[in-house]
Amino acid sequence: MVYISVHCKKRIVERIRQAGLDVSDIEIEMNDVLRDTYDKTKSYAVKVKDLGIFIGDDESNHYDRDESNGEVLWLIIRNNYVCTFFFRRRDQPTEARKFSVDEIR
Numbered sequence: 001m002v003y004i005s006v007h008c009k010k011r012i013v014e015r016i017r018q019a020g021l022d023v024s025d026i027e028i029e030m031n032d033v034l035r036d037t038y039d040k041t042k043s044y045a046v047k048v049k050d051l052g053i054f055i056g057d058d059e060s061n062h063y064d065r066d067e068s069n070g071e072v073l074w075l076i077i078r079n080n081y082v083c084t085f086f087f088r089r090r091d092q093p094t095e096a097r098k099f100s101v102d103e104i105r
Helices: 006-018 024-034
Strands: 044-056 070-078 081-088
Touching: 006 024, 006 044, 006 081, 024 044, 044 081
Parallel strands: none
Antiparallel strands: 044 070, 070 081
């Protein structure tokens, strides 16, 4: 089982709602991720869901911004805790080294 802080959950809900989506659009996938089993000695980037719409600012300079952007919701899990989440564009690489983790799921 994976743990997620109240703050992190709240931020995910805020960002999903800002995009005009309903939280129920990701609820099943989030619960599946949180119920899954992970090795505590490894870190993971977990693809939760491709939301099908672009979330965030769609400026051409994707690196000069305060919040993540993209169509895909990802979680980073370390020591069985969700330490962060972000949206990532579909066209970005998804190798473990790009996320600074041991494995991709």
